[in-house]
Amino acid sequence: MIGLCMGLAGAVWAELPVPGFTLAWQHTIEKIRWEEDYRVSPEGLSLGVARVMGSGAGMDIPADAQLRDGTWHYRRQLPPLQPLRLGRTPEAGDYQLCFNQRCQPMSDWLGPPQAARPAVELWSCELTARP
Template identity: 35%
Template sequence: MSICLMVGASLLALSDRSFTLDWQHSVEKTRWRESWQVTADGLHLTEAAVKGSGAGMEPGEGAHLQGGWWVWAPDLDPLPNLSLATSGATGAGWHLCSGEICHDIPETGATVVLRPCTEEEWRKGSGP
């Protein structure tokens, strides 16, 4: 498996097998951050963090306060894809970083799906 993601219909090369995704909660206007690994089994959530708490954003089991963030390691199986639903109420989309390279994924009004790309998609998207 190549180290890349399909973001909607666009191919996004990653600098390594991990990435972070962060955004602002639509109601509480507080930051949320997740760390993900691209594995042979799909996308594995390795860490979650929230900068506060409130409606729909309670820290998870085992959370500890670190630099103003509630941080924990969710115990979840890998996902084949990750759907990013838009509410139109956050004022922005998502911020995705892998290594030192970051990308903004804008709110489009439609669900954006992240998934590992296939070898064929990688070859097609990376040129001859």
């Protein structure tokens, strides 16, 4: 079964049996929530729709974005990402992973962000069988 792996340099720290998820975070300066929807496939993580509540420092809304109910919605045309590398530090706060209609901080699986491990990678993987 294909699912989501989290770790670094191929070392798996956590596995989630999900076909897709939303990655969400708060911009460190503007305090604006960003969300990106991903589908998990053998080829990698495919970005679908992304959403943001506004623009600001280093945060340009794509020209083709559509404003609906106070949120900008847009789509990026990218090949599947394998892996998706994220910066993760105590100063920036944590990402949230949303699936099954619930959002949880990434720290629920990986522990809190640490300066000694300032990055994490997400990738699609064949899940290990568990007894």
